[in-house]
Amino acid sequence: MSGTLATRGLSFKEPLIFEASTPGRTAHSLPRSCNDAAGTVTLPDGLLRASAPRWPEVSELEAVRHFVRLSQQNYGIDVGFFPLGSCTMKYNPKVNEEVARFPGFAALHPLAPTGWVQGALKLYWELERYLMEIAGFSAVTLQPAAGAHGEFTGLRLIKEHLTHTEGTPRKKVLVPDTAHGTNPATCAMNGYKTVAIKSSDHGVVLPEDVARAMDEDVAAIMVTNPNTLGLFESHIAEIAAIVHAKGGYVYGDGANMNALLGRARPGDMGVDVMHLNLHKTFSTPHGGGGPGSGPVLVNDALAPYLPVPRVVRGDDGRFSLTSDRPLSIGRVKAFFGNFGMHVRAYTYIRELGREGLKEASDMAVLNANYLRVRLAERYHVVHDRACMHEVVLTDKYQRRDTPVGTRDIAKALIDEGFHPPTMFFPICVHNAIMIEPTETESRDELDRFVAAMERIDDQARLDPEPILNAPRLPIVGRLDETRAVRQPILRWQPDGE
Numbered sequence: 001m002s003g004t005l006a007t008r009g010l011s012f013k014e015p016l017i018f019e020a021s022t023p024g025r026t027a028h029s030l031p032r033s034c035n036d037a038a039g040t041v042t043l044p045d046g047l048l049r050a051s052a053p054r055w056p057e058v059s060e061l062e063a064v065r066h067f068v069r070l071s072q073q074n075y076g077i078d079v080g081f082f083p084l085g086s087c088t089m090k091y092n093p094k095v096n097e098e099v100a101r102f103p104g105f106a107a108l109h110p111l112a113p114t115g116w117v118q119g120a121l122k123l124y125w126e127l128e129r130y131l132m133e134i135a136g137f138s139a140v141t142l143q144p145a146a147g148a149h150g151e152f153t154g155l156r157l158i159k160e161h162l163t164h165t166e167g168t169p170r171k172k173v174l175v176p177d178t179a180h181g182t183n184p185a186t187c188a189m190n191g192y193k194t195v196a197i198k199s200s201d202h203g204v205v206l207p208e209d210v211a212r213a214m215d216e217d218v219a220a221i222m223v224t225n226p227n228t229l230g231l232f233e234s235h236i237a238e239i240a241a242i243v244h245a246k247g248g249y250v251y252g253d254g255a256n257m258n259a260l261l262g263r264a265r266p267g268d269m270g271v272d273v274m275h276l277n278l279h280k281t282f283s284t285p286h287g288g289g290g291p292g293s294g295p296v297l298v299n300d301a302l303a304p305y306l307p308v309p310r311v312v313r314g315d316d317g318r319f320s321l322t323s324d325r326p327l328s329i330g331r332v333k334a335f336f337g338n339f340g341m342h343v344r345a346y347t348y349i350r351e352l353g354r355e356g357l358k359e360a361s362d363m364a365v366l367n368a369n370y371l372r373v374r375l376a377e378r379y380h381v382v383h384d385r386a387c388m389h390e391v392v393l394t395d396k397y398q399r400r401d402t403p404v405g406t407r408d409i410a411k412a413l414i415d416e417g418f419h420p421p422t423m424f425f426p427i428c429v430h431n432a433i434m435i436e437p438t439e440t441e442s443r444d445e446l447d448r449f450v451a452a453m454e455r456i457d458d459q460a461r462l463d464p465e466p467i468l469n470a471p472r473l474p475i476v477g478r479l480d481e482t483r484a485v486r487q488p489i490l491r492w493q494p495d496g497e
């Protein structure tokens with residue numbers, strides 16, 4: 001057990017170098033460029049500090065070790081299995097990084113004249129076309145910086161369109177109880193009231209429930225498909241027809257598109273507008289909250305409202321930018337969005353091609369079903385039938401027979417060398433354990449994960465204490481998660497500063 005963790009670099013317990021500061025020790029030898037030949041400081045008085053900053057005083061070697069050690073204490077997809085359901089923590093191919101670092105992309109200035117950046121504009125334009133083809137829509141913006149930002153933008157398009165055509169944005173948006181929290185937040189930010197639609201016992205939205213809630217005050221329904229239970233919303237076309245009949249729109253939360261590539265297109269199912277998460281389906285990094293990308297795809301009716309500027313191709317094949325779109329909602333992001341992510345997603349799509357993308361989704365679904373069947377021997381599977389890209393379990397059997405629950409299972413997985421799955425989500429499932437293996441894991445790795453889950457179940461039944469006290473191998477054990485959220489301490493500060 002510990003061997004696995006040690007090789008995954010999680011078991012360092014050395015003191016952090018910030019606490020090991022030694023007066024007078026230094027890691028730099030910068031030229032004294034602010035001093036004149038006589039050694040007198042030449043900076044203006046107003047810019048000089050009265051006292052030296054209380055930074056940790058360490059040697060170069062200590063500073064290097066500090067940061068390298070920190071990097072080794074971190075856990076990421078390049079370190080091990082990361083089955084975080086709903087987050088599609090898929091492998092980020094290194095070729096994406098290499099292409100994104102080409103100077104012609106990485107060193108571009110966003111204000112460079114369009115005549116100088118034809119290659120970048122071509123990539124942008126082609127990526128738009130690939131995404132439209134993959135998802136079945138007629139226009140797209142690449143500007144939004146995340147899925148949630150895409151949702152905000154997409155619902156805003158509906159709002160503008162309704163205001164323009166009906167003179168009112170309407171008042172309500174229907175949101176199933178399986179939705180990601182960003183969906184109701186998006187409604188609130190756009191000034192809509194959220195109306196929750198309860199999913200059926202089979203885990204999907206039923207047309208009759210939508211019909212009951214649907215009236216002429218409803219602007220849209222937001223449907224995630226496959227939903228966060230990992231199930232395909234099989235009534236989507238019927239639901240879309242019900243919503244359209246009353247003049248409403250269907251917002252597709254396309255965060256789970258990793259299950260559908262090359263197999264089904266939301267645009268063909270009656271969805272009017274949808275975001276994609278490039279940092280999920282198209283393998284760009286989630287990177288420490290760093291840049292993401294949430295393109296928004298629309299049908300013809302909503303296209304005039306898309307953000308500007310738009311990239312257009314002239315008859316001569318040259319690309320330019322236009323903001324001549326009178327109905328546009330304007331910009332939602334500086335410049336063109338996170339262009340480096342567009343380069344990576346473009347590379348991924350070109351690398352895999354039509355068949356490769358389809359295979360990626362097939363494997364993601366196969367892997368999730370493999371885990372569902374293997375884990376069902378020990379864990380309660382909420383909907384034990386074919387799932388899509390993820391499967392939701394609970395701690396029902398462990399709670400019935402032992403003091404161990406969802407949180408303990410997740411913490412014990414850390415000691416086994418795995419990142420925990422998503423816990424307690426979706427919130428419509430009590431004590432959910434949501435597992436999304438993605439397509440790139442081998443059967444060996446999935447078997448190792450199953451074996452770890454089985455060991456945890458065995459241990460819970462035999463002697464639960466170690467599970468209740470897990471994790472014991474990382475440098476921090478159980479954190480006060482509520483306090484961490486409410487009173488975040490995001491940087492080290494010396495006492496008294």
Ligand SMILES: Cc1ncc(COP(=O)(O)O)c(C=O)c1O
Binds near residue numbers: 147148149277294
């Ligand atoms: C179903 C669903 N919708 C929306 C989002 C929000 O996306 P983002 O985290 O990029 O803002 C996520 C994120 O994982 C999601 O799973």
